[in-house]
Structures are given as C-alpha cells and as structure tokens.
Amino acid sequence: MKKRTLLYSVTPFDPSGHRLKVRLTIAQPDPDGQELSMPAWIPGSYLIRDFSRQIETIQAFSRGQPVAIAKTGSHTWRCAPSAAPLSVEYTVYAWDLSVRGAHVDESHAFFNGTSVFLAVSGQTQDVCHVELCPPPHTKKWKVYTSLPEAAGHPRAAKRHGFGLYAAPDYDALIDHPVEMGTPQVVQFTAHGAEHEMVFTGVIPKLDLARIAGDVQKICAAQIELFEPQARRAPFLESANRYVFMTMVTGDGYGGLEHRASTALMASRNDLPVRGRDDAGAGYQTFLGLVSHEYFHTWNVKRIKPAAFAPYDLSRETHTSLLWVFEGFTSYYDDLMLLRSGTINENDYLRLLGKVISNVRRGAGRLKQSVAESSFDAWTRYYKQDENSPNALVSYYTKGSLVALGLDITLRHATSGTRSLDDVMRLLWQRFGRDFYQGGGQGIAEDAMPALIQEATGVDTRDFIARYAYGREDVPLERLLPLQGIAMNWKAASAAPALDARLRSSHGETQIATVYEGGRAHAAGLSAGDTLLAINGLRVTDTASAERLLGAYQAGDEVDVHVFRRDELRAFRLGLGEPAATECVLERKG
Structure with missing residues (x-):
C-alpha cells in the first residue's frame, strides 16, 4: 500500500514571547474521529517530561470550518469525525534552554520534534513533510538540521534554507532536531561523510578550525572501530550529514543523541579561542561530551x-x-x-x-x-x-x-x-x-x-x-x-575530613551532601544546612571552610554553626583523617 503523507509546518512566530506556531494537515483523517498524541518523554532522557503541557492553544478545521477537538488524556486529543482533510493548529511555548526541549527567542530557535510534533494515530508509519518557516522581520536566519530536504518537491528547501523537509515516518521525524538562527559553523568530512558543527551563543574568538580538526579525528576513529573495512558512517542511510548543535552558555553542560545529529550544551569557558595554545581541561570535557554523543550514533x-x-x-x-x-x-x-x-x-x-x-x-x-x-x-x-x-x-x-x-x-x-x-x-x-x-x-x-x-x-x-x-x-x-597501570589513592586535601560535600552560591555555603557514616553524619549535620562558622570564624565560601579546617588536626573537635531553614543550630564535630578519596593512575615502569 502506498504511504500517505502528513504535512507539518513550524514557524517561530513570536520570538519575544518564545512561541512556535505549528500546523498539521492530515489528508485522510480517521472518519470515526482522529486521535492525536504528544510524546511523554524523549529517547535518551529517561523521565516523563510532559511536553504536552507547553501546548497553549489548539484548534482543528476542515474545509475552513471548525472541528471539535478535546483532550482525552495527559498527552492525547481526539478530533470530531471528519471525512475531509483535517488541519490542526496549535502554539507551543518554547523556553526550555536544554538539549531536551524547545527554546525560542530573538537570537535563535531550537526544537526537538518530541516537543513540537503531534503524532497521528494510525499514521505514524506514513511519510512526514515539514515546512520550516522563518520568523517575522528577519532575513538572516538559516536552518541547521540533519533532517533531509524534500528532494524533488517544488517547495523543497535548499541547503540551510527554509522550505520543505522530509522524514520517512514519525519516528524519524522526531529524531532530527532543528536549529534556526545565525550561529558560527564549521564543516569537515570523516571517511567521506560530511559533518557540521553549529555553535549558538556569544562566543568571542571561537577557534572553529581547532575544534573541527580534533572532532574530525574522533569521528574517524569511531567509524574505524565499528567498520574497520568499509569505514562507512552509520547515519548515511537516513541523512547526508551529521550535525553537532551546541548551545553555548556560561556554565552549561549536557548532550542528547539522535540518529544523525546531537544537541549539546557547553560552557563558553570550555571552548578554545583563537591565539591561545592551551585550551585547558575544560576543552577535554567538551571533546569527551562530543565523543560520547557521537558514539551513541x-x-x-x-x-x-x-x-x-x-x-x-x-x-x-x-x-x-x-x-x-x-x-x-x-x-x-x-x-x-x-x-x-x-x-x-x-x-x-x-x-x-x-x-x-x-x-x-x-x-x-x-x-x-x-x-x-x-x-x-x-x-x-x-x-x-x-x-x-x-x-x-x-x-x-x-x-x-x-x-x-x-x-x-x-x-x-x-x-x-x-x-x-x-x-x-x-x-x-x-x-x-x-x-x-x-x-x-x-x-x-x-x-x-x-x-x-x-x-x-x-x-x-x-x-x-x-x-x-x-x-x-x-x-x-x-x-x-x-x-601496566598502577592504581594508588591519596587525600584530595590536607585538611581534616568533614565527610561532606559543600557548595557556595550567592554568598552562602551550603552542605550539599552528607556522606553516610562520616564525621558530619555522626555530628548531626544535614544536607541543606547553611554553614555559617567554624569555631567562631565565619565561613564565606568552600575555600574558606577548607582553610579553617586546615588549622586543625584529625581528632580535634570544632563547633559548627549552621542555619537549618531559618533556625540557628550548633553542632560539635570531631574531625577525621584526610580521606584518601582521589584515585591516581600511572603507567608502571
């Protein structure tokens, strides 16, 4: 049986309000009433996300006339019976700055299909066309996605252009995220396969050449691991390129894999800049993230x-x-x-x-x-x-x-x-x-x-x-x-052990975790306590806490004052030996 075609269109029509407008056209709706659904989670992130909660408005039409549509569950809707083609129009609030959802403002638009595309019950195996439309009042934005252009169609998008894209079915449709905007971009090939790296955000002097050179080596090595003879990239059966989409922020980190692309978040401090030889340990963290998500291909x-x-x-x-x-x-x-x-x-x-x-x-x-x-x-x-x-x-x-x-x-x-x-x-x-x-x-x-x-x-x-x-x-x-690798342990600090993890934020130092069986646990300290003073001296941040503890030795006792909620508490804490918690590996000989 010949596959039918569903048509979606997506427009970031209100960048300032962080909204997408989506239209779904169903040429042959279920005559008994069409059921629709939004994914409850996104593959690779194992938590119910309730993406449907971001649908602000939804309405249906057939031949220009309204069709009743009602919600039937947390993630499902049902349209009244219609023998003619059915159009469903809805708005999606897109203000989730993560790799999992959708994020729109005046600088860019990014979305995962699980946040945007309703599934049509009974037609998830049908071909899906998607028309990507530009926001109003801009001519500079381009499109970056591994979703293939709708080849042969008169409205087919050109490379990086707005227009029509295609997926063989719904599962493929939601597995190609989309970035629109004016990012910094670099391309490279690995064993003949095209790869594109897209960076959105404020990144002065980004060293694109260095990143492309390093990531090209990583991609080539992984292709060689799985296909040592053919050396063929796995995504070529569904896309003609692989796209790394990176949102750059002050302290972001994360990634989510897709069949021919990945969505990443990175700190701008982890990225190399032109003219600086030492990119730092943070750059290795970024490359490790890139390597991880690419291996998921x-x-x-x-x-x-x-x-x-x-x-x-x-x-x-x-x-x-x-x-x-x-x-x-x-x-x-x-x-x-x-x-x-x-x-x-x-x-x-x-x-x-x-x-x-x-x-x-x-x-x-x-x-x-x-x-x-x-x-x-x-x-x-x-x-x-x-x-x-x-x-x-x-x-x-x-x-x-x-x-x-x-x-x-x-x-x-x-x-x-x-x-x-x-x-x-x-x-x-x-x-x-x-x-x-x-x-x-x-x-x-x-x-x-x-x-x-x-x-x-x-x-x-x-x-x-x-x-x-x-x-x-x-x-x-x-x-x-x-x-041939020697494994040894050493103390991460010379200060006596508190056996708790601290974090500082907005001028306060809190106990983030109290390790079971440790000194803080025995003394009665709890996660969430705000650390104020050690033996009468103020704690200003995690470094000051370590300096204060460093004045004592294992076996000493100190008075610790904390706020627990809005109540002042005092505890007597016995200090232990600095814990040998840092693993050191070295090549023997």
Missing part, C-alpha cells in the same frame, strides 16, 4: 535494548541494560579521545582516575547495582536529591568501570587477541547496521553474557553477575596492573 540509536525497539513514548519504558548503552558509551568516550590522539595517555589516566574516585566515593554503589540503576532511571536516577550519593549508583560512571573491567578481562583471557571492541562490532553487525532497514531487533535483557562469549570466546557470566547485577566494586586494583 551506533550504541543506542541503532544498537538498542529490545525494550526500545520500537520506543513507546506514551509511558515509562524500563530496561536493565542502560549500563551497556550508557556505561559502555561512557567508557569509550574518553578512550576514543586517546585513540584519536586528541589527548595523551597521562590526560586519559587522569580522566579515568576521576571517574574511579567519583564512583568509589558514594556509598550508594554498595546498595544498588548498575542493572538496578538502569531499571530505576525513571524514578530514581533522573530524580536525584541530596541523599542520592548515599543511595544510588550511576549506570554511566560505574557502567563505564564495568566496561573497563570487561575489556581488561577479555584482553587478558585471550592474550590480547580479543577485546570489548570485538563485542561492539558484533552488536553492530547483529543489531545495529540494518536497524532502520530491517525491522529493528533489540538486545534481550539477559543476552549480554552469551553475546560477549560469541564475540570473544570468553565466559563472563560470573563477572557480569558480580559487578553489573551485583553490587561489588569492579576489582580494578587487580585488573589495571594487568595493563
């Missing part, structure tokens, strides 16, 4: 858990495998910086040591496995509070250490002839390469041990049971020396 956008094949965007969809899809990706993100030559081994070991330190610091790792953390992402990981380090483990960070431990185990067991790379290539060939062409099968919840053994010949059932589904620490003290 294979791992989670095409290699998926069975629970995500296909996505059900109307409800929470649970899987215990995010430690594979986010944890393995977190392992490879910095590793690909090393392999591509954008950082050296000392930088890599420093980054890896920070991850190990972060994981080992939290008591939550002994209470929750990364498989449990994966399953509970919706209700626990994405809803963290002040006690989360004591109660949760991250499937990103500990998941990356599980991947590291697996990689070393595989290399050691096979005398270096097999590694986690072989596992990733098998997953790609079996589940990912033809995902969008062949019906899309995902990885079953219990399949990883057998797949690893098939790829490498190594039985890792015990390893996975203990460290992924169990709560034991990955035995890196034993494994890292097998790769």
Whole structure:
C-alpha cells in the first residue's frame, strides 16, 4: 500500500514571547474521529517530561470550518469525525534552554520534534513533510538540521534554507532536531561523510578550525572501530550529514543523541579561542561530551535494548541494560579521545582516575547495582536529591568501570587477541547496521553474557553477575596492573575530613551532601544546612571552610554553626583523617 503523507509546518512566530506556531494537515483523517498524541518523554532522557503541557492553544478545521477537538488524556486529543482533510493548529511555548526541549527567542530557535510534533494515530508509519518557516522581520536566519530536504518537491528547501523537509515516518521525524538562527559553523568530512558543527551563543574568538580538526579525528576513529573495512558512517542511510548543535552558555553542560545529529550544551569557558595554545581541561570535557554523543550514533540509536525497539513514548519504558548503552558509551568516550590522539595517555589516566574516585566515593554503589540503576532511571536516577550519593549508583560512571573491567578481562583471557571492541562490532553487525532497514531487533535483557562469549570466546557470566547485577566494586586494583597501570589513592586535601560535600552560591555555603557514616553524619549535620562558622570564624565560601579546617588536626573537635531553614543550630564535630578519596593512575615502569 502506498504511504500517505502528513504535512507539518513550524514557524517561530513570536520570538519575544518564545512561541512556535505549528500546523498539521492530515489528508485522510480517521472518519470515526482522529486521535492525536504528544510524546511523554524523549529517547535518551529517561523521565516523563510532559511536553504536552507547553501546548497553549489548539484548534482543528476542515474545509475552513471548525472541528471539535478535546483532550482525552495527559498527552492525547481526539478530533470530531471528519471525512475531509483535517488541519490542526496549535502554539507551543518554547523556553526550555536544554538539549531536551524547545527554546525560542530573538537570537535563535531550537526544537526537538518530541516537543513540537503531534503524532497521528494510525499514521505514524506514513511519510512526514515539514515546512520550516522563518520568523517575522528577519532575513538572516538559516536552518541547521540533519533532517533531509524534500528532494524533488517544488517547495523543497535548499541547503540551510527554509522550505520543505522530509522524514520517512514519525519516528524519524522526531529524531532530527532543528536549529534556526545565525550561529558560527564549521564543516569537515570523516571517511567521506560530511559533518557540521553549529555553535549558538556569544562566543568571542571561537577557534572553529581547532575544534573541527580534533572532532574530525574522533569521528574517524569511531567509524574505524565499528567498520574497520568499509569505514562507512552509520547515519548515511537516513541523512547526508551529521550535525553537532551546541548551545553555548556560561556554565552549561549536557548532550542528547539522535540518529544523525546531537544537541549539546557547553560552557563558553570550555571552548578554545583563537591565539591561545592551551585550551585547558575544560576543552577535554567538551571533546569527551562530543565523543560520547557521537558514539551513541551506533550504541543506542541503532544498537538498542529490545525494550526500545520500537520506543513507546506514551509511558515509562524500563530496561536493565542502560549500563551497556550508557556505561559502555561512557567508557569509550574518553578512550576514543586517546585513540584519536586528541589527548595523551597521562590526560586519559587522569580522566579515568576521576571517574574511579567519583564512583568509589558514594556509598550508594554498595546498595544498588548498575542493572538496578538502569531499571530505576525513571524514578530514581533522573530524580536525584541530596541523599542520592548515599543511595544510588550511576549506570554511566560505574557502567563505564564495568566496561573497563570487561575489556581488561577479555584482553587478558585471550592474550590480547580479543577485546570489548570485538563485542561492539558484533552488536553492530547483529543489531545495529540494518536497524532502520530491517525491522529493528533489540538486545534481550539477559543476552549480554552469551553475546560477549560469541564475540570473544570468553565466559563472563560470573563477572557480569558480580559487578553489573551485583553490587561489588569492579576489582580494578587487580585488573589495571594487568595493563601496566598502577592504581594508588591519596587525600584530595590536607585538611581534616568533614565527610561532606559543600557548595557556595550567592554568598552562602551550603552542605550539599552528607556522606553516610562520616564525621558530619555522626555530628548531626544535614544536607541543606547553611554553614555559617567554624569555631567562631565565619565561613564565606568552600575555600574558606577548607582553610579553617586546615588549622586543625584529625581528632580535634570544632563547633559548627549552621542555619537549618531559618533556625540557628550548633553542632560539635570531631574531625577525621584526610580521606584518601582521589584515585591516581600511572603507567608502571
């Protein structure tokens, strides 16, 4: 049966009011009444977002006459029966400065399709055309998206132009975010595939050439990992280019993957500027983010858990495998910086040591496995509070250490002839390469041990049971020396231990986390307390707190005054030895 075509149009008609106008035309609506829905969440961010709450107005018409439309659920609507083509017009409030939603002002417009496009029940497999329209009173804006132009159509957009774009179905439509505006842009190719980097925001003297050179190496290295012979980028089946869309702010950080693009947020202080050789550690953080999201082009956008094949965007969809899809990706993100030559081994070991330190610091790792953390992402990981380090483990960070431990185990067991790379290539060939062409099968919840053994010949059932589904620490003290790496611990500070994490903001210093079993816990201090004074001397920020504590030794007691809400409290705190919480990795010999 020939596919029908749905037509959407999107206009940032009120930039000052942060609003988009959307029109959906349905040529053949359901004669019994057309049902519509908005996704409740966006793939890659496992929390119900309720995007429908940002729809301010909605109305329907057929042949110029109003058609009744009523909401039937949190994310659903139903139009009255209509035999003629149906038009649905609605406005979306777009003021979410994040990688997940939509953000419009006088400088740019950015949106994810999950925030903007209503799904048409019964027609989600049909072709979708999207007309992107400029805001009023501007002729300078251009369009940046991996969504293909509607080739052959008389209203087809030209490169970076407004006009008509096309997607083969609704799932593809919502997987190509759009940026409109006047950003700074640079292009490069990696193994013949075009890539585009788009930076929105105020970024003086941005060193685009340096960024493009480094990211090109990272992309090439990842293509070579998955396709060592063909060296073909995975997105070419659905788009003719890959687009990195970066919103630059004072302190932003984050990313969200899509099938041929990624939305990023970065601090301008993390980006290199022309004329300065040393870009700093922040630039490595940015490159690690880029590497992470690009790796997702294979791992989670095409290699998926069975629970995500296909996505059900109307409800929470649970899987215990995010430690594979986010944890393995977190392992490879910095590793690909090393392999591509954008950082050296000392930088890599420093980054890896920070991850190990972060994981080992939290008591939550002994209470929750990364498989449990994966399953509970919706209700626990994405809803963290002040006690989360004591109660949760991250499937990103500990998941990356599980991947590291697996990689070393595989290399050691096979005398270096097999590694986690072989596992990733098998997953790609079996589940990912033809995902969008062949019906899309995902990885079953219990399949990883057998797949690893098939790829490498190594039985890792015990390893996975203990460290992924169990709560034991990955035995890196034993494994890292097998790769010639010494692992040591040192105190991050010479000051006696408070066993709490502090944060300063707006002239106040608060206790952000009290670590379970530590000195602050024993004394009765709590997260949220505003730290005022130590032994009668004022605390002005986190650095002053460390200086005041540095005047004492382990075993000393100090009086600590805090505000808890609006009540003054006093506590007697016994100080402990500076905790050896910082992992230091070094190449032996």
